[in-house]
Amino acid sequence: MENDTVDELDAIGLNDIYTALAKAEDQLEPIEEETEPEEEGSFGFYHTDLYDSQRRVGAFPEEEKEEQEQQHEAAQELTSSGAEQIQTDIQNDVDELAKLYGLSDDDKDSVVDPVIAVQPYKYTITQHNVPSTEEPLPLTKQNKESEIYPEDKHLGLQDESLKIEHTKTTRQPDGKGIQPQDKEEGLEVEHSPGDVDEFLQQHTQPPQSGGDLVEMENPTECTNQENNVQGSHSEEKQNSPADVSKETEEPPDIFCLQCKIPIRAFDKLFGLHKDHSVKEISVAVENIKEDVHKNMCKLEEQIAQMENFAGHLEEIFITIEENFGRQEQNVEMHYTEVMDTIASKHEEKLQVLADEKKMKLESLFEQLVECGKSLDTSKELMETIQTLFKENNKVEFVKLICFQCGLIKLILNICRLHEYFNTDINLNISTNAEFENNNLDFSDVENLLDSINTLPVPSAPVINPQAPNSATAVSLRVCWSLYSEDTVEHYHLFYKPVSDVAQGEDRQEFMIRSKETYCTVTNLMPNTQYEFWVIAINASGESPASENAVYVTAPSPPIIKTKECLSCEDAAFICWESGNINPVESYTVEIQNAKNEKEDNSFSECIVGIPICESLILLKPNGMYHISVKAVNVGGPSESSKPVSINTTGTYFYLNEETSHPLLSISDNGSTISCEEEESLEDLPYHCNNFSRCIAVLGNLIPFKGRHYWEVEVDENTEYRVGVAYEDTNRSGMLGANNSSWCLRHICTRTRHRYEFLHCGVAPDIRITIPPTRIGILLDYDYDSLSFFNMNINQHLYTFQCQFQHLVHPCFALEKRGKLKIRNGIPVPHSPTVP
């Protein structure tokens, strides 16, 4: 039965797939629900953006759709989640459009709708899959969707799918009908995938919903098949009934990869799928399941991505809020400033005008008064002259006196008149009625206005004090900070070395440009103080300089005086040169156990805070150590010095050549002393520290009160003194002749060798039958003893019991010509330890 096959296909393969998908959706839904509130929130926050997009959408709705279509075509493997997402977006857009056209009232609806809008699609899918779905449901969906998607084309698609529904529902009850047959025939129609795509493209236009479904792989594939059925409906009648009867005999057992449908093996051999590649149906189902799973994973990824994106958007939103607040404040400030300035200008101008008016009026008044005065005078003179004139006319040259008087008066008046005429009567108006043309100067206001649009000049940055370990010998990392409201394009970091010279004019300043709030300054001098200051710069100008901060470069590594390093079984004494001109704070000694080197390269031990250039380090016997030193100052530690290797097998000392008698020569890297001549000792150049009588030299033993052993190799007939002495032993005395030295003296007499164990000039009477040529000397502070051995035969010769007041050093002397070989670094032999 053809219908059965189709049903079984649904039952076996697709139903499984869909249940899986449904499960996946169930799993996804909580995630979506979780994200929804957030999205709502973000939509709430970003309402401005939405308005923007709405405007944009309103302006170019078509363009965007086309764009999206192109994207679809380009990305064939677009995942279903992506499809849903796009769908949601589209629906948002559509909602917004609807809002624009007054189709939707409430803002909230537009927020909620996308969530709902997704749902119908799911239902649609279910409709396709579950044939028992009743008609009314899709219709309601359709109605809803038609609300959301006002486009006709989409409705058309809905119709198409509905048609499929119809075929299915009709087919379901009968099992065997003409329509099912038709459907089966539809399946057999040779539709290449390309055809399907073409077909879909014709029908899936408006909301890309169909296209999205195509990308949703399995479920949509099924839909496609069904669409194919629909599309090939017209061709059904071309098939013969015989084919149908054959196909009903057995269920499909293989899957045609090209047609994406389950077929029977028979078809593979003889049917339409003859040349197609096929797979066993179970394998095919597995593959499909796998694909579904992959897509689900992709979906989840995308959800996560979108969540992240939403979070990011939220952050940006907050930032914009902050920036807005800041800008608002800024504008407000500037506005106030400008208004203040204009008001003060206004005041100023009025004042100036009033002042000028007052001045002008005053001056005019004064002139008026002057004028009146002149007028009075003129009148008076006129009167006087008239009087005189009358008198002259009326009195007929009468009395002489009178005449005389009158004459005098006349003369006087004439003089006055002359005088009056001579004075210039200023008839110019002293002041202009016009006010001076005072152009209002608004240049500073303009500047202010200009500065509203530009950035404020940053304030002085704050330079940080030197951070620990921020320095190397030649570089410093300088950090500073800016005030948060400042906008800075870059900084100029200035520096100069701090010198002891009083405010030296020669100190060169350097400048470095930095975009960051830190800068690593290189090419500096080690262990040197530098003064740093920084200015911030933006388009509006430069900030004032920060305060000065003094940084110090790390020191140069010290140099270990390898030849002066001492050691014994339990300790090493290391000394070094600073390597720096300026003093450093302290030194750090790093001890690495050479035997552990391969396992672990880190230092096994560190001694820090050593203030001087030497250190006594306790070690373990029979080890090999690499010891290096670092100099430390505020800036941090220097590089490690070149390491010195210390072997704690036996004692190592070196000869102190400063104490050496002039006739004694030291050779073989300090291990052999020899005396070649016995001439008069008088004319030799002695220094205060030289042995002057005994041809001797002191060794420099590690200042550690443990056990020290060394050997002396000597010719049988050489006369010598070997032993120990205090460092300050009498340089003009003989070794063993005083209480500051202990020694074995060898004297060759004519008949025999004499060996004296001398201290304070006395020696016990001891005879030794075999002259030692390899003398072992064991200094043991623990037992306050000094022992001598004939190491050729491990013979104990003598042991001094001595209360050493302080540290002693090895001493060696030759009585006549000869040489001594000193052997260092020998482990204490077992046998001499007992006596």
Added chain:
Amino acid sequence: MALKQISSNKCFEGYQKVFEHDSSELKCKIRFGIYLPPKAETSKCPVVYWLSGLTCTEQNFITKAAFHQAAAEHGLIVVAPDTSPRGCNIDGEEDSWDFGTGAGFYVNATEDPWKTNYRMYSYVVEELPQLINGNFPTDPDRISIFGHSMGGHGALICALKNPGKYKTVSAFAPICNPIQCPWGQKAFSGYLGSDATKWEAYDATYLVKTYSGSQLDILIDQGKDDQFLSAGQLLPDNFIAACTERKIPVVFRLQEGYDHSYFFITTFINDHIKHHAKYLNA
């Protein structure tokens, strides 16, 4: 060879004991002292044989020398035999203090009537070690020997006549050249007969001249105020000269102010115990 314990005293966590036994070499009962250090309770210890001087019994050393502490510290068994057979009823046995009883001189006598009993050399070198090794926790390979005066002579000849047997040897004021001194001449002529060439076999200075074999490190202490030194009984210079010539290592210490007594021995016994321990515990 049954041992009869005569006494046992705890001393420095060990025991100082005295045993008596019938000697096959000496054909008489003879006693020896033995100090067992605490270490001997758990492990085998080296043995140091001490040979006493003229007139002494086993008692002198164990009561006077104060060696116990050092021996206990170094884990040494110290065996101190008597100096001659006793109670053998030989004519003239008790006549003089420097011949006969208490003056065995550590030789095997060849002359009558001494030759039966006076076989102190064999007793010390063979019988006694066998007895000790058979009855006490010893390490037979690690033995050494020392002594005082006549015992110093005995120690030197035992070591020189048996190269390798004794790890080391030391002596306090030994009779170094008995052939040349009155004591030696008297004893040797009595025990060995008048043929002086036979004496050379028991003379340390002679033995050194022909010594070859494993290295010996000989330590000799000598009191400078020893009356027998000045009397020409000890003659260490001859021995030292021979050793120097033969390149036998000797440290000879002439100790200022000391005489021939056990006070002298007590003073330096620790140096000697250490000297032996150095070779026995090496």
